[in-house]
Amino acid sequence: MSVAHDPHYGPWTIEEVLALGEDRGERRELMGEALLMSPAPGTKHQRASSRLWHLLEAAAEAAEAPVEVLEAVNVVLPDGLFIPDIAVVDAAAAAEDPVTYDAETVLLVVEIVSPSSSGRRTDRLLKPPYYAEAGIEHLWRLELEPVPALIVSELENGRYVERTVAQAGRTTLVEKPFPVKLDPGALVRQSR
Numbered sequence: 001m002s003v004a005h006d007p008h009y010g011p012w013t014i015e016e017v018l019a020l021g022e023d024r025g026e027r028r029e030l031m032g033e034a035l036l037m038s039p040a041p042g043t044k045h046q047r048a049s050s051r052l053w054h055l056l057e058a059a060a061e062a063a064e065a066p067v068e069v070l071e072a073v074n075v076v077l078p079d080g081l082f083i084p085d086i087a088v089v090d091a092a093a094a095a096e097d098p099v100t101y102d103a104e105t106v107l108l109v110v111e112i113v114s115p116s117s118s119g120r121r122t123d124r125l126l127k128p129p130y131y132a133e134a135g136i137e138h139l140w141r142l143e144l145e146p147v148p149a150l151i152v153s154e155l156e157n158g159r160y161v162e163r164t165v166a167q168a169g170r171t172t173l174v175e176k177p178f179p180v181k182l183d184p185g186a187l188v189r190q191s192r
Helices: 014-019 043-062 092-095 118-133 184-188
Strands: 027-032 032-041 067-071 072-077 080-081 086-092 101-102 106-112 138-143 147-156 159-167 172-173 180-182
Touching: 014 027, 014 080, 032 118, 043 067, 043 086, 043 180, 043 184, 067 092, 072 118, 080 118, 086 092, 092 101, 092 184, 106 118, 118 138, 118 159, 147 172, 159 172, 180 184
Parallel strands: 072 101, 106 138
Antiparallel strands: 027 032, 027 080, 067 086, 072 080, 086 106, 138 147, 147 159, 172 180
16 A cells, blocks of 8 residues: 655755654754754764763762753754754753753753764754854764764854863863763773
8 A cells, every 4th residue: 555645845844844753763853944864873873872871861960950861852943953962951841741842941962973974064064053053052072983082062152162172091071061071982882
């Protein structure tokens, strides 16, 4: 049996993207009116995301920060809809169990750089200005290649400024938005 459908080529709205429903096999994001689709992340990416989530969750709890640490949630921006790998959101906003989070409720976004050339371009160059325009105070970018490194940036005068670069093999203390110690190399190391 085939199902007839009306193909939609754009422009896209946030409502239309959300109406596509959940798909665990790919992420659907909106940049302006353009739909971006990317496949599910690979093993190294997922390993890093899971481990970083655990570190952030423990650090937030230790600091008694009124936040929740979430993976792959919809963040509504002034001109788009992104799904950061990790988002630290206001606990009161998370208590409402929303499908989307307004940028004002997001304290930190983490992007783990995709291995494809288009993914690298998107994570490094295209997404940061959108997050900055939305006023998200902290942006962390985890580079996996050639060696793991975490670039910690903070919003200043409407742009992100690098504050710390954590290198693999060295434990680094990141002070904001709450103190957390990490070694980017340990985030991707295969379990024994």
